[in-house]
């Protein structure tokens with residue numbers, strides 16, 4: 456709430472005639488700038504979410520405000536500065552481009568829908584984007600998470616944010632949510648494509664690591680399906696890449712705090728592989744659909760340094776799906792499936808459709 460009103464609503468991508476159906480692509484969020492104050496605002500919102508940190512408030516809030524928010528932002532801001540792009544945070548730039556391309560792909564198929572993106576924490580916020588869609592006259596909204604694997608910490612938190620908005624909205628649009636697509640054929644196919652292309656160009660590694668964002672181990676015991684869904688994604692992807700179980704490892708990164716998180720942890724895994732004599736390791740992060748701090752800094756910089764320091768010789772961080780053509784197609788297929796029954800083929804204005812085609816072409820989804 457406190458952060459939303461300072462920013463203009465983002466533009467939306469439409470086909471001219473006011474459409475009534477929208478797709479809202481939602482990602483985690485990112486700071487507005489690679490500075491300590493901006494990172495502090497972002498982390499304050501993120502780490503106050505009870506879906507993310509499941510410690511009783513009375514215990515957690517003094518730690519958050521007394522230790523974490525005074526100390527962590529400066530260190531995190533330096534990491535963000537090391538990956539910041541000309542136009543801003545990579546996570547936001549990729550998510551924006553995905554929304555534009557998804558709009559183009561759906562338009563190609565004759566769907567007159569609006570596509571916007573939103574961030575669960577930071578900007579553009581979910582509530583600001585929902586307000587803007589409503590102001591535009593949208594009456595049906597499909598919420599698509601950027602997370603293929605369901606977790607209470609991410610997917611459910613997104614639903615919480617939408618429902619917080621709906622609780623102060625009188626005339627609600629119809630709402631649909633996608634919970635998961637960790638085993639979706641199009642998603643797996645797109646991952647296999649990006650990794651396969653990397654191997655066509657650079658040869659295969661001695662060992663392949665699939666690193667997913669971690670969550671506290673306790674969430675698994677409490678019934679969060681995330682761990683199982685990561686393993687299913689990895690199994691399907693390994694099969695597509697013709698990897699036998701000894702040729703790959705699934706690991707979990709980005710541990711936060713002192714509690715036990717899902718194991719094995721990525722960095723110790725990389726060091727152990729080097730110690731075992733593995734010369735070249737390739738790391739992919741299939742749970743991240745856009746490159747971000749966790750892939751560009753934690754894996755491609757810190758992970759590489761850890762592997763090489765432990766005696767490894769070559770380290771390849773494979774890019775995330777980002778603007779990959781097959782990935783955008785998979786997103787469009789997924790959206791189309793979940794839009795079924797909503798009348799979206801309302802004959803778009805041909806001039807606006809041509810313009811959106813040009814825009815998709817100019818953006819040049821990578822092959």
Ligand SMILES: C=CC1=C(C)c2cc3[nH]c(cc4nc(cc5[nH]c(cc1n2)c(C)c5CCC(=O)O)C(CCC(=O)O)=C4C)c(C)c3C=C
Nearest residue numbers: 483484485486507531546606608609668670711747748749
């Ligand atoms: C505190 C606990 C955290 C949980 C649980 C958690 C789950 C989780 N996160 C992602 C995806 C991303 N997380 C990112 C950054 C990030 N994550 C946490 C903490 C938890 N995440 C923190 C404190 C941070 C901020 C960075 C830092 O200060 O070190 C990002 C990157 C954002 C960016 O701007 O680039 C992503 C993406 C998933 C998918 C997930 C559970 C499944």
Ligand SMILES: [Fe+2]
Nearest residue numbers: 483668709749
């Ligand atoms: Fe995270």
Ligand SMILES: [Fe+2]
Nearest residue numbers: 709748749753
């Ligand atoms: Fe991290």
